[in-house]
Amino acid sequence: MDGRWDFFFREVGVGCFKPGGASVANDVLHIVKHILFGLNNLLDTRSPSMADACYFCGNTATSTEHVPPACLFPEKKDLDGDTDYRKNLFTVPSCDEHNSRKSTDDEYIQLILVHGYFNNKAGHNHFNSKIVRAMTRRPALLAALYNNADQVTVDGEPTVAVTVDRERFNRALERVVQGLCVKFFAERWSKELEIHTPVLLAMDEPDADKVNSLVSGLSKSIIGCLDGVERRGDNPDIFWCQLLKDKAKDRLLCRMVFYGGFDVFAVSDPRLRGERV
Numbered sequence: 001m002d003g004r005w006d007f008f009f010r011e012v013g014v015g016c017f018k019p020g021g022a023s024v025a026n027d028v029l030h031i032v033k034h035i036l037f038g039l040n041n042l043l044d045t046r047s048p049s050m051a052d053a054c055y056f057c058g059n060t061a062t063s064t065e066h067v068p069p070a071c072l073f074p075e076k077k078d079l080d081g082d083t084d085y086r087k088n089l090f091t092v093p094s095c096d097e098h099n100s101r102k103s104t105d106d107e108y109i110q111l112i113l114v115h116g117y118f119n120n121k122a123g124h125n126h127f128n129s130k131i132v133r134a135m136t137r138r139p140a141l142l143a144a145l146y147n148n149a150d151q152v153t154v155d156g157e158p159t160v161a162v163t164v165d166r167e168r169f170n171r172a173l174e175r176v177v178q179g180l181c182v183k184f185f186a187e188r189w190s191k192e193l194e195i196h197t198p199v200l201l202a203m204d205e206p207d208a209d210k211v212n213s214l215v216s217g218l219s220k221s222i223i224g225c226l227d228g229v230e231r232r233g234d235n236p237d238i239f240w241c242q243l244l245k246d247k248a249k250d251r252l253l254c255r256m257v258f259y260g261g262f263d264v265f266a267v268s269d270p271r272l273r274g275e276r277v
């Protein structure tokens with residue numbers, strides 16, 4: 001275990017790394033042109049009290065919540081044949097506040113995640129069915145995302161880039177990680193988490209190139225660190241994840257892959273949190 005962490009920090013270079021924070025206010029997402037314009041291993045060690053507590057705040061649970069949100073997983077009516085992308089979705093206990101109030105954040109990350117430039121066919125199909133329906137029904141959704149779109153070129157292909165509300169994106173993904181910790185470690189992660197993704201690029205900041213290159217390096221390091229760690233999720237075309245924490249419950253690494261190509265990483269470590277170690 002320690003070897004993994006040492007490797008991680010040797011690769012990442014602690015001290016200079018703080019992307020994903022305030023300096024990256026205008027991350028952008030590249031949108032595939034043709035789509036845009038075509039418009040468990042549940043631990044048995046869970047204590048009874050944990051089973052009754054909200055995954056996010058610890059208050060008494062009154063319902064259950066899907067992590068990640070169920071809306072990310074295509075419904076049967078949008079799939080061919082016997083395909084089922086809602087097999088054994090992860091659920092955790094939740095209070096009312098942390099089940100219903102975050103639903104608009106769920107809708108937001110759904111909208112961002114389905115646009116991933118490297119998403120697989122299942123992701124594209126989800127966009128072309130459910131998301132197109134939602135945007136047709138509520139044009140304001142479309143306008144909110146695309147009204148600041150810029151024409152850009154990626155790998156020689158014309159496409160567009162839009163500004164992403166990174167704070168909201170991070171907040172929603174943090175909650176997913178919190179839920180996964182409760183699901184697989186039977187405890188809430190109370191320490192600060194950083195959310196990073198190489199799919200969203202910094203563009204407008206003076207240090208954008210440096211930030212993008214740091215995030216890219218961090219991503220590769222985490223992937224290497226998690227090599228051999230169990231991949232969890234019975235619908236891997238839609239979502240799978242890996243989680244690793246140390247015995248002292250001080251450090252956490254999490255990789256989440258949506259639609260086969262939208263990688264999101266969560267890191268918690270005293271060195272990145274600015275604590276003395």
Ligand SMILES: [Zn+2]
Nearest residue numbers: 054057095098
């Ligand atoms: Zn709660």
